Amino acid sequence: MRFLDAVEYQGFWGSFWDIIWWFVAAFIFVAYLFALFAIIGDLFRDHKLNGFAKAIWIIFLIFVPFLTALIYLIARGKGMAERGAAQAKEYQAAQDRYINSVAGSSPSEEIAKAKSLLDSGAINQAEFDHIKSRALS
Template identity: 50%
Template sequence: MGFFDFLLWMLWIYLVIVCIWIFIWIFIDIFRDHTLNGWAKALWIILLVVLPFLGAIIYLIARGGSMAKRQAQDAQAAAQANADYIRSVAGTSASSPATEIERAQGLLASGAITQEEFDALKAKALAG
């Protein structure tokens, strides 16, 4: 086996991996798409099983744009969920002293804390 044969085998292996990846991505997209009903999903799956390459090309031409939109929406939703989680675990420790004093003032006005407790919270916020 020469060097050229090795490169040719590497090319074929690469193409097989790419084809498998495309089929997996299309199957994932079919089941992730909420605009398709069950019959449409079944027809796409049957087309991909019976005529895999032709079905994949037709799917990418017909629904490729919506694939990208769904992926972008999922990425945006994941980023928003991540940001919400970070905000929830960050708590109020990263807030400014003015916000802490205002929150303590609200507690004092509602009668939840005494003047001494308010003064202690105010001193803690200013030292902070």
């Protein structure tokens, strides 16, 4: 007599608690993957750590993953946060520079430029009025 004949097989979705444990295990695995990718990203972001040390960390992450991730987060967690904040600040500065380079000037700046051109004689009053009306619209 086979074991499945003696016990009713419920399948994967047969028990509520089996489903709950499956979701808990999936959550822990996904959280571990997030931590692992954050550690690997931090390893490559750190310019002070030499290539040999990075390779050692990667090898230990492959062969002793949970213990190495825990040790890395304890030993280098503060520096990891500082490097992440520095990179975020660098991205923000680059984004601000780009926005300032493509954004048009304010209406008052355009009118002031047009007024200086009018005063210098580069444009006439009709052109100044056109620029002013376009800036105010």
